[in-house]
Amino acid sequence: MYSTMGIVLTGGNHNRLKELSLERAIAAVPIGGKYRIIDFILSNMVNSGITNVGVITQYNYRSLMDHLGSGKEWDLDRKNEGLFILPPYLSEFGTGWYKGTADSLYKNLTFLERSDEEYVVIGQGYTIYNMDYEPMLEYHIKTGADITIACRDMSDISCEDQKLLGMVEINEQNRIVDFMEKPLNPKSNIGSMGVYIMRRTFLIELLQESAAKGLTDFVYDVIVRQTDKLKLYAFMFNGYWRPLNNIQLYYRTNMELLNPKVRQELLMDRRKIFTKVKDEPPAKYNEEANVHNSIIADGCIIEGTVENSVLFRGVRVMKGVVIKNSLVMQGTTVEQDVQLNYCILDKGVTITEGKSLNGDAEWPLIVGKNVKV
Amino acid sequence: MARKEIVAMLLAGGQGSRLGVLTRNDAKPAILYGGKYRIIDFTLSNCINSGIDTVGVLTQYQPLRLNSHIGIGKPWDLDRVNGGVTILAPYMKTEKGEWYSGTADAVFQNIHYVDEMSAKYVIILSGDHIYKMDYSKMLDFHKKTNAHATISVINVPLEEASRYGLMNTNEDGSIYEFEEKPAQPKSTLASMGIYIFTWDVLREYLINDHQKSASHHDFGKNIIPEMLKDNKKLMAYNFEGYWRDVGTIEAFWESNMNLTERIPDFNLFDQYWKIFSPNPVYPAHFVGDTGTIEKSIIAEGCMIYGTVRRSVIFPGVTINADTVVEDSIVMSDSLIGSNTEIYCTIIGETSVIGNNVKCGIGEFAENAFNPKVYNSGINVIGSNTVIPNNTVLGKNVVIDNYVTPHDFDTNNIPSGGYLIKGGGK
Numbered sequence: 005m006y007s008t009m010g011i012v013l014t015g016g017n018h019n020r021l022k023e024l025s026l027e028r029a030i031a032a033v034p035i036g037g038k039y040r041i042i043d044f045i046l047s048n049m050v051n052s053g054i055t056n057v058g059v060i061t062q063y064n065y066r067s068l069m070d071h072l073g074s075g076k077e078w079d080l081d082r083k084n085e086g087l088f089i090l091p092p093y094l095s096e097f098g099t100g101w102y103k104g105t106a107d108s109l110y111k112n113l114t115f116l117e118r119s120d121e122e123y124v125v126i127g128q129g130y131t132i133y134n135m136d137y138e139p140m141l142e143y144h145i146k147t148g149a150d151i152t153i154a155c156r157d158m159s160d161i162s163c164e165d166q167k168l169l170g171m172v173e174i175n176e177q178n179r180i181v182d183f184m185e186k187p188l189n190p191k192s193n194i195g196s197m198g199v200y201i202m203r204r205t206f207l208i209e210l211l212q213e214s215a216a217k218g219l220t221d222f223v224y225d226v227i228v229r230q231t232d233k234l235k236l237y238a239f240m241f242n243g244y245w246r247p248l249n250n251i252q253l254y255y256r257t258n259m260e261l262l263n264p265k266v267r268q269e270l271l272m273d274r275r276k277i278f279t280k281v282k283d284e285p286p287a288k289y290n291e292e293a294n295v296h297n298s299i300i301a302d303g304c305i306i307e308g309t310v311e312n313s314v315l316f317r318g319v320r321v322m323k324g325v326v327i328k329n330s331l332v333m334q335g336t337t338v339e340q341d342v343q344l345n346y347c348i349l350d351k352g353v354t355i356t357e358g359k360s361l362n363g364d365a366e367w368p369l370i371v372g373k374n375v376k377v
Numbered sequence: 378m379a380r381k382e383i384v385a386m387l388l389a390g391g392q393g394s395r396l397g398v399l400t401r402n403d404a405k406p407a408i409l410y411g412g413k414y415r416i417i418d419f420t421l422s423n424c425i426n427s428g429i430d431t432v433g434v435l436t437q438y439q440p441l442r443l444n445s446h447i448g449i450g451k452p453w454d455l456d457r458v459n460g461g462v463t464i465l466a467p468y469m470k471t472e473k474g475e476w477y478s479g480t481a482d483a484v485f486q487n488i489h490y491v492d493e494m495s496a497k498y499v500i501i502l503s504g505d506h507i508y509k510m511d512y513s514k515m516l517d518f519h520k521k522t523n524a525h526a527t528i529s530v531i532n533v534p535l536e537e538a539s540r541y542g543l544m545n546t547n548e549d550g551s552i553y554e555f556e557e558k559p560a561q562p563k564s565t566l567a568s569m570g571i572y573i574f575t576w577d578v579l580r581e582y583l584i585n586d587h588q589k590s591a592s593h594h595d596f597g598k599n600i601i602p603e604m605l606k607d608n609k610k611l612m613a614y615n616f617e618g619y620w621r622d623v624g625t626i627e628a629f630w631e632s633n634m635n636l637t638e639r640i641p642d643f644n645l646f647d648q649y650w651k652i653f654s655p656n657p658v659y660p661a662h663f664v665g666d667t668g669t670i671e672k673s674i675i676a677e678g679c680m681i682y683g684t685v686r687r688s689v690i691f692p693g694v695t696i697n698a699d700t701v702v703e704d705s706i707v708m709s710d711s712l713i714g715s716n717t718e719i720y721c722t723i724i725g726e727t728s729v730i731g732n733n734v735k736c737g738i739g740e741f742a743e744n745a746f747n748p749k750v751y752n753s754g755i756n757v758i759g760s761n762t763v764i765p766n767n768t769v770l771g772k773n774v775v776i777d778n779y780v781t782p783h784d785f786d787t788n789n790i791p792s793g794g795y796l797i798k799g800g801g802k
Contacts, residue, residue, distance in 0.1 A: 037661030038677075262663075264680075271660035272678075281656040283452075285645035286412035286676035286690075288637070293670055301661035302413075302677055305646070317661075 005053035005138045009085075009121040009204065012045050013105055014061045014068060014129030022251050023372040024350060028067035030248065031059075031129030034333050034351070036261050036271065037301040037314050040071050041248055043279040044134065044270075045127045050078045051275040052137040054125065056085035058115050060108045061129075062092050062101065071280055078278050088115060104220030110211040116204060124207055126222075128198035132257060133245040134270050134277065137201070140239045144201045149237035151206075151227070153180065154199035156241045161253075163190075168249045170196035170223055172238060180236040185223050194238065197245055244269050255348065255368050258314050258331050262297055284317050292323055301334075308338070316351075329365070347371065381431045381460060383516055383573075384496040385424050386484050389417055389504035390437035390477060395625045397750045398759040398777055398797075399725065400439075405624070406504030407442040409708045409726070411636055411645060411652075412674040412689045415446055416623065417504035418453075418654045421462070425453045426650055427512035429500070431460035433490050435483040437467055437476060452655045465490060479594030485583040491576060499579060501572040501596060507632055507643060508569075508620040509650050515573055515614050524612040525578045526604055528552065529571035531616050541567035542597050544613045552611040555601050566613055569620060572596060578609065619643040627753035630723060633689045633706050637672045657692045657709070667698045676709075683713070691726075705737075708760065725760030725778060732766045739771040742793030751775050751795075770794075 014031035024033050031042035042059070049057050057080060061068055068089075074080075075087030090112045092100040102108035109116070109126075116124070123144070125137050135154070144152035155174070158166050171190040173182040184190065202210075210226055219225035227236065244266055246257040260266050271277055284303030289295070294309040303318035308325030316334040321327065324341035331348045332338065338349075339357040346363035350373040355361065359377055363369030371377055393405025400408060406417035417434075424432050432455060436443055443464075449455075450462030465487045467476050477483035484491075484501065491499055498519065500512055510529070519527040530544050544566045545554040556563070582600050586592050592599045604611060619642050623629040635641050645652060659678025664670060668681040675681065678693040683700030690696070691708045697715035705719050708726040713719065717730055720737035724730065737756050744751035751757065751773055758764065759778030765785055770776070771792030780796055790796065 039660075264663075264665075267660065267663065276658045277660070278658055283651050283653050283656065285652070286674045286692075287662065288646075289670045289673050289675065290639050291672050293672075295664045295670055296668065297666045298664050299661045300664060300675070303646070314661075 005141060007120075007122040008052075008054055008137070008141060008201075009056040009119045009124050010049040010054040010058070011109070011124060011126045012042065012049075012057065012059045012129050013108070013126065013198075014042060014059060014063075014065070021248065021254055023370045024251070024254070024348070025064075027064060027373060029061060029064050029129070031061070032064075032067040032071050033248070033254070034316055035132065035248070035254075035258060037299040037316055038281075039277060039279045041132065042068065042071070042129045043277055044132045045129060046072075046078050046080075047275070047277045048127070048133070048135050048137065049125065050080065050278065052125075052135075054137070055080065055082060056088075056119055056121060058088040058090050058112065059129070060090045060102070060112060062108065065089070065091055073280065077280050085119075090115060104225075105222035106211060106214050106226055107220040109207070109222065110215045113208065113211060116208055116211075119204065121204055123201060124204045126200045126207075128247070130248050131198060131245065132248065132270070133197070133241075133243060134273050134275055135199075135241060135243060135245075136275065137199075140199070140241075141201055143239045144237070147178075147237045148235070149179075149202075150235040151200055151202045152237045152239050153227075154197040154241050155180075155194050155238040156197060156243075156245055157193050158195035159193045161195075161246075165247075165249065165253055166190050166193075166195065169247065170198070170227075172196055174238045178238045178240065180231060180238050183223075183228050183231050183236070185228055194240075196238075197241060198247070201239075251348075251368070251370070252366060255331065259312070259329070261299060261314065262312060282317060293321075303334075330368075350375075353377070380495040380497075382496065383429055383431075383498040383500055383512075384491050384494045384576075385429050385432040385500045385502055385512075386487070386491070387417070387420055387424075387432055387434045387502045387504055388480055388483060389434050389440075389443055390483065391503065391505050392438045393505070393624055395750055396629060397626060397747065397757055398775060399626075399629075399723070399757065401759070401778055402439055403442045404436065404438045404440060404504075407439075407446060408623075408629070409691055410507065410623065410629075411633060412676045412691055414652060414654045416507065417443065417446070418652055419507050419509070420502050420504050421447075421450075421453045421455070422650075422652045423508070423510050423512060424502075425455060425653070427510075429512060430455065430457055431494055431496070432462045433465045433487060434462060434504070435465050435477065435487065437483070440464075440466060446655065448655070452653045454653075460494065463490065479592075479599075480596045481583060481586055481592075481600050482594035484579075485587050485594070488580060488583065491580075496576050499574050499576050501570075501574070503570045505624065506569070506620060506622055508616075508618065509643075509647070509652075510571070510616060510618070510620075512571075512573075515571070518614050519573045519575075519612065522550070522612045523610065524551075524573075525575055525609040526601070527573045527612045527614050528601070529569045529616050530566040530613045531569055531620050532565050533567045535562065535565050538562035538565050538567065544568055546613045550613050550615075552605065552613050555597070555605060557597060566615075568597065569616060570597070571616075572601075573614075578604075625753075626723070626751065626755055626757060630706065630721075630753070630755050634687065634704065636674055636689060637687050659692050665698070668696075683715070683717075697732075714766065721754065721772070722756040722758060724758045725762065727760055728758055728762045728764070730758075730764045731768065734764055734766065734768045734770070736764070736768075736770040736774075737772055738769070739792050741772050742791065744773050744775065744793045744795065746775055746795035746797055 080087035301317040393400040455462040662679035665682040693710040714732035765782040
């Protein structure tokens with residue numbers, strides 16, 4: 005890919021993923037049996053040939069740093085460039101906390117200035133997709149846009165969830181004529197994927213300008229305010245994409261990975277998704293195992309029934325257990341005769357013998373990290 | 378360079394000729410085992426788990442796979458500034474180049490490697506066995522007993538003892554005699570081929586041995602008997618636990634099958650003694666609606682739509698619907714078509730088994746190609762091989778690596794049959 009650097013925004017956070025994001029950044033929430041959410045965007049960047057990646061983070065980033073390490077799993081442990089983790093810092097100019105996305109980028113202006121790539125891709129650490137940014141850059145160069153935003157038809161995301169996205173209106177040339185962030189009544193089905201490409205120097209100018217005016221948010225203050233002034237183009241992507249904005253989307257996305265088509269596109273593509281690996285032995289099924297339509301990670305030992313579920317690494321499913329429609333994260337033990345339906349069990353949970361936990365497809369029951377039930 | 382107390386010399390040149398087509402293109406230590414590992418991973422993991430961070434790997438036979446597998450030693454934390462893993466292949470010298478003519482010769486030719494590490498002790502290992510062992514305890518024993526050499530031994534059943542190299546010991550554990558495969562065993566302590574030597578002592582013996590043209594340059598046949606003759610102090614170190622030479626097709630198959638037991642003899646799930654290996658980049662495996670798995674080991678990246686019973690399935694394998702795989706080992710990235718039956722078969726990497734194939738059925742018959750190697754009734758299908766649709770294979774059949782559908786002149790190979798390219802053994 006032609007001279008491009010990457011920035012991943014993982015800073016903004018609330019408790020949108022409930023208990024799952026209490027102790028970790030959303031980007032570090034486990035997904036799909038062995039990944040963390042940030043793996044997808046990092047792999048996208050690396051697979052597109054980007055080798056200079058900054059990860060801007062603020063909220064509970066210990067878990068994220070632990071996961072990213074030196075970046076070697078993504079081949080980002082480089083002598084030159086590689087992976088840069090950019091948490092807030094104290095300086096003589098302020099307390100350091102990022103007040104918004106534009107502010108967080110502005111506070112890392114040095115990183116942008118010191119890099120020498122011509123273009124920059126900005127992406128979000130809470131989104132899941134498998135995409136090559138190269139055609140998008142080519143499109144950006146061809147159209148002569150100020151900023152190119154990756155967009156897609158969001159019809160496969162519920163109206164309710166569309167309200168959490170940035171929705172756009174485009175003309176026949178794919179130029180964005182209106183950008184509505186988190187609209188109450190979306191006027192179109194076209195939504196922003198939160199991926200922006202622009203010239204690095206142009207980004208620096210935009211950031212300096214907004215900082216001078218005391219503006220802090222990239223979408224509200226840079227894009228929405230200047231939709232008329234800037235030449236914004238939509239690059240249409242028609243693959244699978246999910247924002248993990250709330251627990252329902254998170255749960256449903258995991259369940260969608262059971263669909264062979266989705267899994268093929270997202271995980272089995274020649275553009276591989278890289279992640280930090282632990283040395284677990286392959287999963288072991290004993291005689292009583294009865295597993296259907298499920299994703300099972302390494303290190304699991306299964307002696308019970310598992311249906312329509314995702315088991316992360318090192319889960320123990322004992323005899324007589326029935327797990328349905330659930331996510332069970334790493335190192336969790338499900339003791340004999342337990343029944344689980346529509347549950348999300350975080351890491352290191354123990355469900356003791358004979359318990360029965362039932363959630364709802366819309367409101368899965370969440371058991372927090374290291375809890376014993 | 379900082380002084381290393383102990384350096385490991387890992388002999389990984391074993392051909393493993395009794396593994397037939399499995400070792401035709403790869404050395405035995407590079408053979409896949411247990412759904413994820415290669416045999417050498419066990420010894421390398423033992424090293425790092427025992428605190429040995431300097432390992433010379435002596436390669437000779439078909440080293441390509443081994444070299445790429447070990448790389449710079451990252452999976453075992455053996456990518457070190459000081460020490461780490463070093464591949465020691467035979468090399469040219471000023472006068473001439475020489476292959477390693479024996480285990481002792483391989484170490485002799487790399488004397489300067491051990492010297493450079495200023496090691497006080499050297500441990501000689503082989504990359505051919507499945508076991509977990511804390512070498513640091515053996516080293517403690519070696520130091521405590523002030524031995525010149527310590528040989529790790531394992532108790533074997535008396536009736537099998539004559540298949541091994543046996544150590545006859547005094548009451549204090551010192552060795553007075555070594556017998557290679559004796560007809561009348563005097564003890565049941567078999568040598569595991571693991572030796573700790575005090576380096577100064579071994580160094581001298583290696584140099585002397587090198588000058589004897591009649592010598593086999595072998596630790597068991599030459600070095601140990603010479604040391605015994607000189608009344609050096611040789612101690613037997615008792616090892617208890619699982620230790621297997623998976624050097625025959627039957628032993629290899631049995632050891633893999635045992636892993637599927639509820640409580641296998643060998644525990645891969647030991648959190649305190651992990652077995653390390655390069656991790657392939659695959660998603661977690663998927664079991665489809667039609668998939669059924671019983672008593673099996675399934676690795677990452679697999680897609681299971683058929684029935685799998687008592688089998689070991691390596692990463693990236695796809696097993697399609699209406700297919701049964703039983704008592705079998707399927708190695709990485711192979712594909713098994715639909716409506717196919719596979720019994721008691723070892724399938725190599727990246728092979729394709731077509732639809733409506735029957736494999737491992739009928740009565741046992743002696744293998745017509747090489748009855749010494751293929752004698753257990755287990756079918757062996759090599760790697761990168763394609764078995765066309767509607768093929769029927771009996772029992773005890775062997776199919777070579779890199780076989781294409783054009784190589785089949787019949788779709789029915791009866792028990793004991795074979796398809797070997799070029800016909801060589």
